[in-house]
Amino acid sequence: MNITEISAEQTLPIRHQVLWPHESIEFCRVPDDADGLHYGVYTDGRLVCVASVFVSGEQARLRKFATLPQYQGKGIGSAVIEAVLTELKGRGVRYFWCDARKSAGGFYQRFGMEPEGERFYKGDVPYFKMAMALT
Numbered sequence: 695m696n697i698t699e700i701s702a703e704q705t706l707p708i709r710h711q712v713l714w715p716h717e718s719i720e721f722c723r724v725p726d727d728a729d730g731l732h733y734g735v736y737t738d739g740r741l742v743c744v745a746s747v748f749v750s751g752e753q754a755r756l757r758k759f760a761t762l763p764q765y766q767g768k769g770i771g772s773a774v775i776e777a778v779l780t781e782l783k784g785r786g787v788r789y790f791w792c793d794a795r796k797s798a799g800g801f802y803q804r805f806g807m808e809p810e811g812e813r814f815y816k817g818d819v820p821y822f823k824m825a826m827a828l829t
Contacts, residue, residue: 695770697777700734702727705744705758712760724748724757733778735761735770743770747778754782756792775805783828791825799824 702723709722724730726748735743743761747754756778761771782790794802796813799822807824814821 695773696736697733697774698736700732700741700744702730702732702746704734704741705732705746708741708744708760708762709758712762713758722758730757731781733774735774737765737770743774745774745778747782749782749785749787752787753789753791754787756790759792771801772804775802779805779828788828789825790828791823793821794824796820796822 706719706722710717710719714722724746727746729748731747731749733745733747734741742765745759746757748757759771759774779790790807791810792802792807793816794807796819799809802824805826807826809822810825811823
């Protein structure tokens, strides 16, 4: 497994396939993609997981984190989160958060993230803001 920085454009096919397959690929773009840090995981030469992180001062937001279904449950996403947290701590980031699908809440809690606020929806998908302090 190789975690590396990639371009925002490289993230789009996996974002689309995993997160919003019934929307257009344009729907999967983030307005600030040009300013983000984008990570990809390659397994056997194939891009299988993507994550985008947006740093603003001492806080960072994870967006559009997706792993191809056949590679889920193999520790790839966990390795990405661990690498991202290490990178952010090195950059002096003190607060890390994301809008997490309710179904993924347990995954984020394993890293010390906790829900903040009330459940909300994007379309018909329930979400929670998940966050943690980085020290």
